[in-house]
Amino acid sequence: MxxxxxxxxxxxxxxxxxxxxxxxxxxxxxxxxxxxxxxxxxxxxxxxxxxxxxxxxxxxxxxxxxxxxxxxxxxxxxxxxxxxxxxxxxxxxxxGNGFFLPEGEGRHILVGGGIGVPPMVELAKRLQGQVDVYVGARSNPVLLDRLEEVGATVHVATDDGSVGFHGNVVQLMEHDGAKGDDLFACGPKIMLRFVTEWALKNNIRPQVSMEERMACGIGACVGCVVKIQKQGEQDWQHLKVCKDGPVFYGDEVIWE
Amino acid sequence: MRQVNLSVNIAGVTWKNPVTTASGTFGSGKEFGEFVDLNKLGAVTVKGVAAEPWKGNNAPRIAETYGGMLNSVGLQNPGADYFMEEDIPFLRQFDTKIVVNLCGHTVEEYCAVAEKLSEADVDLFELNISCPNVSAGGITFGTDPKMAERVVKEVKKVAKKPLIVKLTPNVTDITEIARAAASGGADGLSLINTLLGMRIDIKKRKPVLANKVGGFSGPAIKPVAVRMVYQVAKAVDLPIIGMGGISTWEDAIEFIMAGATGVAVGTANFANPFATVEVAEGIERFMEENNIMDLSEIRGIID
Missing domain, CATH: 2.40.30.10 (Translation factors)
Structure with a gap:
């Protein structure tokens, strides 16, 4: 409530x-x-x-x-x-809906880009099993220590190479040969799109947390929409990030 | 002390108090039912409904501005059938009137939705000929007196509910459109819809809204709205639902003094989910404190 x-x-x-x-x-x-x-x-x-x-x-x-x-x-x-x-x-x-958590132990890939890193902390705490967090930032990423404290293995990529891998986070996942049963991502739209492509290529169904300009936050204004085509449906629809999301399955998002 | 009378009559329908919601800011009432007691509102005016589902415009659809906001939602709605199955039964649980906002691209579409919803359990129609965010229909009917009169006349032929016509402020003389709606047979008027506005992201050198332009609403537009309600109240003899930047009971009293019978809370719902009930309670308190037994004592008192 x-x-x-x-x-x-x-x-x-x-x-x-x-x-x-x-x-x-x-x-x-x-x-x-x-x-x-x-x-x-x-x-x-x-x-x-x-x-x-x-x-x-x-x-x-x-x-x-x-x-x-x-x-x-x-x-x-x-x-x-x-x-x-x-x-x-x-x-x-x-x-909003929050991430859909898998039951039991597993191997989990979490991807946070820029200010998309913070929700990964609580998620890492709630997942059971091996948690690999891939963090992408322009430079100077935050919350790395905290992610390790809560038991995650942290992998870092920066655009300027100041910390960790020099490049973007998807290049790092490719480079490391990241493995997991599921994947959760939050960050810029362009990153979520490439993470989705990477995940689908690796037979993982990604959950992506989307962002859009919002007014009410409770589903009334219909401002914060993304194009979603649900599995098995003929046509896409505009769904609300605030109420239907912010978490969607990456394969159902129409990236544009 | 005697009980003050907050009830008002809008086109033959009695509301327990003058407060409703501005279409598009309150969903179908469900979203706000968790925060406010819908029984405390005179009426709930729901988001625009078309005969068939509309997908609306691309995002971004929202931009904040100083003291207000822009939107370019484009009347996304799931259509009349969904509205009748889902939203009306929900709203009917409450002791409040239902105003349904009708939208269309053509005269035929307006008539189709009016005909469909004439069979539904709603109290009033609000004809939206003033949305600035759709390319065909909407505002094009609201800015031309001849077209406004024609669409009102045609919808009146099929509508079995009293018809409120919602006016746009994006005209040279709003009283001209008001008179046209009146001669088309409108049973009441609501005003104002949003002002057409724009914001530019100077870093990206692009408009903030995907639709480039959008409807400007919020406290910043209130003086424009009060002025237009005042002018229209003087020009036509129809009940008016006043709106445009109402966030507090003081704002609502301004509109009533300018000539409004009903008042609608819009963008303020986003900033404060309790705004509607706070406005209704504030009006009652103001009446008690000032010994006003009926709102007719202060309605349109400005010369």
Whole structure:
């Protein structure tokens, strides 16, 4: 059940120049949340009235907290970055479907590109078996230590070669001969497209977490659509990232 | 203290209070039913419905602007059959009126959806001749008085529900279109639809919206909307549902004083899912505090 609450900020600190980690005290919302879901965070000012959809990086059911790792990309996220511990923000969530988790042990490939890395942390915690996380970034990737702490094997590719493999994340997966029973990805659309192609070539059905410009976050405005052609259906349809997604099967996305 | 009377009469249909939703901002009510008690709304105006399903425009469809937003959804909807099977039974569980927004590309399509939904359990029709996001139909009917009169006249012939006509602000003189709708037989008017707007991403040197242009809504457009409701209320003798940037009860009172009978909350729903009920409760409080027993005491009081 979605809830709209005022959440106290327990932590809000930069991980790099423009990527921040915010921990929120959210009460019972934490128990409801799943890996791959997101929350709406409201700016609290009329000038920037739309909520900002931010993916959930980590869930702590005992402490009743959510960790959001976000990039400052505009006025709304800039405002969040200036907030301090003890202040409150209005949060609506959890929203979206989240990743579909396989049962039992297995070998899992997780792919995060840029600000698509954060949801991989909670996902890595919830999967059983071997978890390989492939991280792609322009330079200076975040959350590598945290991913290792939660038991994942981390492989890094950077566009400038400053950390790890010099190239993109799909080239790295090809280079390493990545293997898995399933694959979960979040990142830029172009990356998701190439990851999907790689996965299908390797007989893996990929789950991709999509992003699109959003207004309401609850399926009412029909703003955040992607073209999806469901298996066995004759025609594509515009599905909502906020409600039908953000996670879709990569083979059902019409990439354009 | 006597009980204040919030009820209003829109084209022969009594609403328990003047508050409804602006079409396209509230889905079919289900999405918001988790947050607000739909029984507290005078009416729910649902997202536009066409005779057949529409896929709408490409994404990106949304862009925020200072104090508002642009959208270019393009009236994506699952069609009249789906609406009748899924959405009407849901909404009928609540003690609120149902206003269904009708869209089409041609006079024939408008008539087809009006005919289909005339058999359905809804209370009012809102004829959408003002959407700026579809290439054929929509706004092309709403900007030409002759075409507006014709489409209203034709839909009136088949519609078995009172017909509200939704007007676009993207015209030189909105009273001219209002009069045309009235002479076509409209039972009421709703205004304003969105203003045509545009945003450009200066890094990419491209429009932000895939459709290039889109409908501008939100608090930033409220003064334009109040002005147009005021002008139209003076020009025609039809009930008006006022909308355009209403986020608070104070905004709603402005529209009522300008001449509106009903008021619709639109974009504010995205910023605050509780906005509709807050507006309704605020109006009631304002009436009690100011000893206003009926909204007719303040409706259209501006000379």
């Amino acid at each position: 979605k809830q709209m609450i005022w959440a106290e900020i327990l932590e809000n600190r930069p991980l790099t120049g423009d990527i921040f980690s915010m921990v929120l005290s959210v009460g019972p919302m934490a128990k409801e949340a799943k890996a791959g879901q997101f929350v709406n965070v409201y700016t609290g000012e009329g000038a920037h009235l739309l909520p900002r959809p931010i993916s959930i990086c980590e869930i702590d059911e005992e402490k009743e907290t959510l960790r959001l790792v976000y990039q400052v990309v505009g006025k709304g996220t800039e405002r969040f970055s200036q907030m301090t511990e003890g202040q409150e923000v209005q949060v609506l969530g959890p929203l």
